[in-house]
Amino acid sequence: MNRETIEQRLAAVALPGHDEDLVAAGRVSEIEIDGGEVTVVLALDGFDREARHAIEDAVLAALEGQEGVDDVLIEVELESMPEPPPADDGVTMYGGGGGGGGGGSKPAVKPPKNALSEVRHLIAVASGKGGVGKSTVAVNLALALKARGARVGLCDLDIYGPSVPTQMGVAKAKPGVSASQKRFVPVEAYGVSVMSIGFLVDDDTPVIWRGPIVSSVVKQFLEDVEWGALDYLVIDMPPGTGDAQLTLSQSAPLTGAIIVTTPSELALIDAVKGLQMFRKVDTPVLGLVENMSHYICESCGHESHPFNTGGTERVSAQFEVGMLGHIPIDHAIQRGGDEGRPVMATAADSPQGKGFDAVAAAVIEKCPFQAEEGKKKGFLANLFKR
Ligand SMILES: Nc1ncnc2c1ncn2[C@@H]1O[C@H](COP(=O)(O)OP(=O)(O)OP(=O)(O)O)[C@@H](O)[C@H]1O
Ligand SMILES: [Mg+2]
Structure with a gap:
C-alpha cells in the first residue's frame, strides 16, 4: 500500500451533497504512512456532525482490510468552530445564568448584547507545562x-485535550442552543454552568486546529455561550505559552490568571514562562497553586513531601506573586477526576477538599463577589440608613 493506492481508494469516497469525491474536492489534506499505520487528515469544514461521521466511516471502509494496512487513523482539520446543534423542543431557553434551567416553550427573554457582560470575574487557570x-x-x-x-461557570478552552466534560461527569452531554440567538446554553453539572470545546467535536476523532484559527475559535467560543449572570467564570486553558495561548489571553477579557505548577523544577521553569506571558499582556497573575505538593497519609494523617519543597515559594518571592494554595497528591483527587466525581463534590471536608477551598478563599479575597444573601442584607441596611 503506497500513497497512490491510498489516494485511489479515497477518490472512491463520495462527499454528501457534492458532485466531487473526497480527493477531487481537496478534502484530503494529508496522508501519512508509517509501516502498516495510515493516518488520513481530512479538512471537513462546512459539514455537520452527521456528514462528518458518514465521511469518516466511508474512509475507514475504503482503507481498512486493504493489503498492508493494519490500522487507519483519521484526523479532522477544522478552520472554524463546528456549528451549534439544531435547537429542538427540549432545548433550554436563554437566560440560564446558573446553568441552563428554564426550558419549556416560553418565549425567550431578550438576550444581553454581550454574552460576557454579566460575568463579574473571568479567571484563567493556566500553566506552562502540560499535565500539572x-x-x-x-x-x-x-x-x-x-x-x-x-x-x-466553567469554560474549557483546552482545544488540544478538553478534559472538563469527563472530570465534571458530563462527557456525553450536549449543550443546548438558545432559542432567540444562536448561542450555546451551558450544561449544568454540580450547580456549575459548564461549556467545553469537547462538547462540539467528536469524541473519537482528533481535531487539529490550524494555528491562527485557534485564537478566533476561542474568542468566538467564549462569546457564543449564554453565560448569564455569574460571579466567576473559571477558564481551563490549554497547556503551553506559545502564540495560541498568548492571543487567547489577549482576546478574553480576563480579570486575572492562576498559574498551576507542581514542585518539579521543570514545571516551575514553565510556570515562570506562563507568568511572564500574562504579564506581557497586562493580565494580573492572581497567584500560584502548587499541585501535588505533599502527601497526606490516609491512616494517620501525617503529611510528607515526596517531591522538592520550597521551589514554588521561591518563584512566588522572586516574581512577587502570591501563593494561593497547596494541593496534596492524592488518589481520591485522581479517581474523582477520572470518574467525573470531583473531590470537591464528594468530600469537600477532606484534607484534599480543604486544599481546594483554601484556593477558592484566596481567589475570593482578590476578586470579591457579593453573595445573594449579602446583597439582600446590604439592601435592607441601606433602607434602614435612609
Ligand atoms: N493533586 C493530584 N493528586 C493526584 N492526581 C492528580 C492531582 N492533580 C491532578 N492529578 C491527575 O493528573 C492527571 C493530569 O491532571 P489534569 O488533567 O488536571 O492536568 P492538566 O494540567 O489539565 O493537563 P493538560 O495539560 O493535559 O490539560 C490527571 O489524571 C489527574 O487526575
Ligand atoms: Mg487540562
Whole structure:
C-alpha cells in the first residue's frame, strides 16, 4: 500500500451533497504512512456532525482490510468552530445564568448584547507545562467557589485535550442552543454552568486546529455561550505559552490568571514562562497553586513531601506573586477526576477538599463577589440608613 493506492481508494469516497469525491474536492489534506499505520487528515469544514461521521466511516471502509494496512487513523482539520446543534423542543431557553434551567416553550427573554457582560470575574487557570493538574484545579476551584455561595461557570478552552466534560461527569452531554440567538446554553453539572470545546467535536476523532484559527475559535467560543449572570467564570486553558495561548489571553477579557505548577523544577521553569506571558499582556497573575505538593497519609494523617519543597515559594518571592494554595497528591483527587466525581463534590471536608477551598478563599479575597444573601442584607441596611 503506497500513497497512490491510498489516494485511489479515497477518490472512491463520495462527499454528501457534492458532485466531487473526497480527493477531487481537496478534502484530503494529508496522508501519512508509517509501516502498516495510515493516518488520513481530512479538512471537513462546512459539514455537520452527521456528514462528518458518514465521511469518516466511508474512509475507514475504503482503507481498512486493504493489503498492508493494519490500522487507519483519521484526523479532522477544522478552520472554524463546528456549528451549534439544531435547537429542538427540549432545548433550554436563554437566560440560564446558573446553568441552563428554564426550558419549556416560553418565549425567550431578550438576550444581553454581550454574552460576557454579566460575568463579574473571568479567571484563567493556566500553566506552562502540560499535565500539572490545571483541569483538576479548575474543576475543583469552580466547585469550591460554588460551595461558598458564588454563581460559577466553567469554560474549557483546552482545544488540544478538553478534559472538563469527563472530570465534571458530563462527557456525553450536549449543550443546548438558545432559542432567540444562536448561542450555546451551558450544561449544568454540580450547580456549575459548564461549556467545553469537547462538547462540539467528536469524541473519537482528533481535531487539529490550524494555528491562527485557534485564537478566533476561542474568542468566538467564549462569546457564543449564554453565560448569564455569574460571579466567576473559571477558564481551563490549554497547556503551553506559545502564540495560541498568548492571543487567547489577549482576546478574553480576563480579570486575572492562576498559574498551576507542581514542585518539579521543570514545571516551575514553565510556570515562570506562563507568568511572564500574562504579564506581557497586562493580565494580573492572581497567584500560584502548587499541585501535588505533599502527601497526606490516609491512616494517620501525617503529611510528607515526596517531591522538592520550597521551589514554588521561591518563584512566588522572586516574581512577587502570591501563593494561593497547596494541593496534596492524592488518589481520591485522581479517581474523582477520572470518574467525573470531583473531590470537591464528594468530600469537600477532606484534607484534599480543604486544599481546594483554601484556593477558592484566596481567589475570593482578590476578586470579591457579593453573595445573594449579602446583597439582600446590604439592601435592607441601606433602607434602614435612609
Ligand atoms: N493533586 C493530584 N493528586 C493526584 N492526581 C492528580 C492531582 N492533580 C491532578 N492529578 C491527575 O493528573 C492527571 C493530569 O491532571 P489534569 O488533567 O488536571 O492536568 P492538566 O494540567 O489539565 O493537563 P493538560 O495539560 O493535559 O490539560 C490527571 O489524571 C489527574 O487526575
Ligand atoms: Mg487540562
